[in-house]
Amino acid sequence: MSASAVHSLWTTAADPISKIDAPKIEYGQLSPTLIVIGAAIIGILVEAFVPRRSRYYVQLFVSVVALCSAFAAVVALSADGYATTKAGIAAMGAIAVDGPALFLQGTILLAGLVGLFTFAERRLDPEMHGNRVDSFAAQAASVPGSDSEKAAVKAGFTTTEVFPLLLFAIAGMLIFPAANDLLTLFVALEVFSLPLYLLCALARRKRLLSQEAAVKYFLLGAFASAFTLFGIALLYGYAGSMSYATIARVVDGTVTTVNPALADTMGNDALLLVGAAMIIMGLLFKVGAVPFHMWTPDVYQGAPTPVTGFMAAATKVAAFGALLRILYVVLPGLRWDWRPVMWGVAVVTMLGGAIVAITQTDIKRLLAYSSIAHAGFILAGVIATTPDGVSSVLFYLAAYSFVTIGAFAVVTLVRDAGGEATHLSKWAGLGRRSPLVAAVFAVFLLAFAGIPLTSGFAGKFAVFKAAAEGGAAPLVVVGVISSAIAAFFYIRVIVLMFFSEPRPEGPTVAVPSPLTMTAIGVGVAVTLVLGVAPQYFLDLANQAGVFVR
Secondary structure, eight states, X not given: OOHHHHHHHHHHHHTTSOOOOOOOOOTTTTHHHHHHHHHHHHHHHHHHHSOHHHHHHHHHHHHHHHHHHHHHHHHHHHHTTTTTTTOEEETTTTEEESHHXXXXXXXXXXXXXXXXXXXXXXXXXXXXXXXXXXSBOSOTTSOTTSHHHHHHHHHXXXXXXXXXXXXXXXXXXXXXXXBOBHHHHHHHHHHHHHHHXXXXXXXXXXXXXXXXXXXXXXXXXXXXHHHHHHHHHHHHHHHSOOBHHHHHHHHHTOOOOOOGGGTTTTTOHHHHHXXXXXXXXXXXXXXXXXXXXXXXXXXXXXXXXXXXXXXXXXXXXXXXXXXXXXXXXXXXXXXXXXXXXXXXXXXXXHHHHHHHHXXXXXXXXXXXXXXXXXXXXXXXXXXXXXXXXXXXXXXXXXXXXXXHHHHHHHHTTEEETTEEOOBGGGGTTHHHHOHHHXXXXXXXXXXXXXXXXXXXHHHHHHHHHHHHHTTOHHHHHHHHHHHHHHHHHHHHHHHHHHHSOOOTTOOEEOOXXXXXXXXXXXXXXXXXXXXXXXXXXXXXXXXXXXXXX
């Protein structure tokens, strides 16, 4: 066949196809995420082109500027009415720009900024070979204890890649609660999970424990992602669409047009129930709810403490945001099916986290089980299925994230010859040796316990009130009992710090740089302000509590 004949066949075949429309992207509305992703890419270029001794300062500068700019963009969008009257769907239906999305993005960016300060801390460990060192391995690729690792330490190497990794994780977290279709949700899940798997493996001390934590997190996270992806496939088969709004309409029965390719499966309730269960399972894994919590204590204990603090705060905010949107926007028509299941999950999560925490002897594991119990308390607000339920969850997440980062920042200060002294016995008498550090940690523990005049009390009160008004009063009773159990082990640590004799060979308290002091100071300030005068922030969460549909 001649070339001209082939060409004419090709042109006639191509004619009837309409031209592909260029995507319409609202860059202004997506600016917070775009700023963070842009800075992360710049961070990678910095690693490639900037001399090693200058990288730390350049990366820190780029990261701080990016997070502050992104937060300013969130505030500007809210002021412009995108949280209320102008709320809508951007990026061709992929991302929702509404009150809950902007509120959660602002919380994640602030938590990321405070977490960044703990990442950049370089004064806690004694100097090695004349170089200041941070919490991260000198050279991540070298085998623990090998000659190449010793050479890297001697040369004063530092893993400055943690800054772009942190920015990529934050970028994924910004998209996760704002995703408006299932594919975007899954991509965001992977974008923020993969950097966290890497960050968990980078501890400078106890490197084998750190690498074990990362492998556990990676394997279990891969399982959870697979469940989520399979659930997404089943929901697509059920509704013939990835879009949240379309799926919700098919669930309600208001969509009658059937996708011919999926005519046999569309509207099959088995696909809906199994698919929804699998997606919710993947989100409950990220939240750390029982029975999907097994990774939490091991990963929190093994990961570098700055990473643990950031992960405990920001991942919860992003995952609960996504869970709220799935349940309230996609599956409100399934409420009678998912509420009883979530009741069960909330009850076992509250009680399981609180009871198992009593037996812990390591401070990071204790905080891990405490975070599991808090996931149960937040689920009580999710179950309320009222506008108050949404706003109470938003408020709780904002309050909880700063307390968590502050608490883990304090844990980095208590050190002995082997690095951080995380065994509880080492904390005995800390109140006499270093009254200020012990007092600050006591404030965080009281906030976790939900004692009045702390942010924890305001958050718990809001969540339990919403749950009771939403018809979940028995759940509130279980929540109050769990809080009482949890208060026992928080108070026990305070008693240990202030009413025990300090051991002569006990740990020392390192004097941090202004970076960690800022992180702890912000945590204390937020804890007290949200505890003493929470009304303004509750109103803010109320205004932001309406999902765009």
